[in-house]
Amino acid sequence: xxxxxxxxxxxxxxxxxxxxxxxxxxxxxxxxxxxxxxxxxxxxxxxxxxxxxxxxxxxxxxxxxxxxxxxxxxxxxxxxxxxxxxxxxxxxxxxxxxxxxxxxxxxxxxxxxxxxxxxxxxxxxxxxxxxxxxxxxxxxxxxxxxxxxxxxxxxxxxxxxxxxxxxxxxxxxxxxxxxxxxxxxxxxxxxxxxxxxxxxxxxxxxxxxxxxxxxxxxxxxxxxxxxxxxxxxxxxxxxxxxxxxxxxxxxxxxxxxxxxxxxxxxxxxxxxxxxxxxxxxxxxxxxxxxxxxxxxxxxxxxx
Numbered sequence: 001x002x003x004x005x006x007x008x009x010x011x012x013x014x015x016x017x018x019x020x021x022x023x024x025x026x027x028x029x030x031x032x033x034x035x036x037x038x039x040x041x042x043x044x045x046x047x048x049x050x051x052x053x054x055x056x057x058x059x060x061x062x063x064x065x066x067x068x069x070x071x072x073x074x075x076x077x078x079x080x081x082x083x084x085x086x087x088x089x090x091x092x093x094x095x096x097x098x099x100x101x102x103x104x105x106x107x108x109x110x111x112x113x114x115x116x117x118x119x120x121x122x123x124x125x126x127x128x129x130x131x132x133x134x135x136x137x138x139x140x141x142x143x144x145x146x147x148x149x150x151x152x153x154x155x156x157x158x159x160x161x162x163x164x165x166x167x168x169x170x171x172x173x174x175x176x177x178x179x180x181x182x183x184x185x186x187x188x189x190x191x192x193x194x195x196x197x198x199x200x201x202x203x204x205x206x207x208x209x210x211x212x213x214x215x216x217x218x219x220x221x222x223x224x225x226x227x228x229x230x231x232x233x234x235x236x237x238x239x240x241x242x243x244x245x246x247x248x249x250x251x252x253x254x255x256x257x258x259x260x261x262x263x264x265x266x267x268x269x270x271x272x273x274x275x276x277x278x279x280x281x282x283x284x285x286x287x288x289x290x291x292x293x294x295x296x297x298x299x300x301x302x303x
Contacts, residue, residue, distance in 0.1 A: 005172040007210060007245055010182070013170070014211050017186055017193045020221035021076060021143065025069040028059050033115055034072040035220040040065075051223030053115065073221040076116040076143040080108045081135075083147065083155040084199060089122065102201045102268070103148040110208055111146070114216045126155070131162045136188065143219060145187075145194040146212060148204050156181060159196055163187060167194075175282065177246040178266075179203045182211075201268055206247050209277070209298070229279070232295045233258040237288045240280040249274035252295060259295050275299050 023037030031054050040048035042065045048058055054070060062070055082104035090100050104120050111118035121138060125131050138145060147163075149156035160183055163169045167187030174182055180198035187194050195212060197204045209227065217225035232252060238261050240246040249270040250259045259278055262270045277296040280287065287293060 004175050006175050010172060010174060010184075011211055011214060014184055014193075014195065014215055015218055015225075017184065018144065018215045018218050021073050021219050023071050023073050023221070026072045026074070027069055028062060028067070031070040031072045032056065032059055034075055035115070035222055037071040037073050037221060040067070040070070049223070051221060053222070073219070076216055076219040077119070077141055078111045078116045078144045078146060078216065079119045079121060079138045079142040080104050080111060081121045081138070081145065081147040082107075083149045083159060087122075103197075103199070103204050106201060106205060107146055107148065107197075107208055107212075110205070110213075111216065114213055115220055116144075116216050126158060128158065128162050128165070131158065132166060135162065135166065139188040139190070139192055142192055144212075144215060145192060146197065146208075147194065148197045149199050156196070156199070159183070163194060163196070167191070169194075174207070175244045176203075176206065176210075177241050177244045179207065179244075182207065202266070202271060205271055206277070209296070210247075228297045230256055230295050230297060231292050232256060232276075234278070234287055234289055234291045234293045235260045237286065238278065238280065239286050240284055242285050243282055245282055246278075246280040247296070248278040248280060250276050250278045250295070252276040252297060256297075259293065 034054050036048055036050050036052050036054055039046055039050050047061060082101055086098045087101035088094055088098045101122060104122050108118040108120040147159055149159045160171060163183060167185055169183050169185035171181055171183050180203060183196040185194060197207045214225040235258050238248055248261050249265060250261045252259050252275045259276055261278060262273055275298050279294040279296055
């Protein structure tokens with residue numbers, strides 16, 4: 001039976017199965033966007049610190065001191081797979097109970113935003129043998145595999161059974177409101193990390209931010225793996241379910257002093273509009289306007 005697992009416990013388990021990728025010297029242009037693996041000195045002066053993202057200014061700095069290569073952690077290769085017989089590729093017509101496939105598009109681009117190389121795979125078969133063959137084919141190009149399973153059918157169970165035949169897997173129920181089951185473990189001859197996420201796009205993206213993004217940042221050897229979090233004043237009251245943690249989508253003010261929770265939290269548009277998650281603890285069922293809340297900063301937007 002699946003356990004009810006806290007956010008910090010699950011993240012700890014995931015970080016234990018991933019390590020920074022081995023570093024090697026990369027040509028300057030190829031190193032752009034990767035993570036610096038060693039401190040860089042100009043004479044006795046430290047000019048670039050290990051663990052920092054290599055951006056255009058670092059490339060220019062390296063060139064200015066005569067370097068044509070930099071020691072880097074390579075971009076992790078992440079395969080994103082999505083399951084569900086009723087999921088239809090965007091651009092096609094829907095029939096009956098079909099829905100447009102969303103997760104693989106969203107998660108693939110989210111992976112790229114973190115700094116990894118992402119490969120999108122759709123059309124997962126509903127037969128265990130075929131699914132295992134498909135996953136095994138992807139292992140040759142994967143440092144991490146992410147699979148999202150449809151919650152309205154048995155796709156998740158099919159994925160769980162198949163992965164259990166390929167390695168050591170654990171199944172957990174997350175103590176997050178509106179979330180669901182997750183699998184994690186190591187599969188294949190190279191012990192490749194794999195994580196399965198809920199089929200609901202909002203739950204899937206929240207899990208990506210909380211769990212998968214730190215895994216990728218760890219593989220990159222980044223100096224920080226978490227989104228920044230701050231305290232801000234809540235502009236509108238919110239409610240939450242006791243016993244689970246909630247991540248309410250909101251918009252952070254430009255100065256970071258206050259946050260407004262978005263309406264219609266069940267709609268996917270809240271992910272598009274949100275610049276922050278309002279983290280609500282397991283014991284908090286009601287937070288009133290004016291309360292100080294913990295806010296996970298996704299991005300800041302300025303006009």
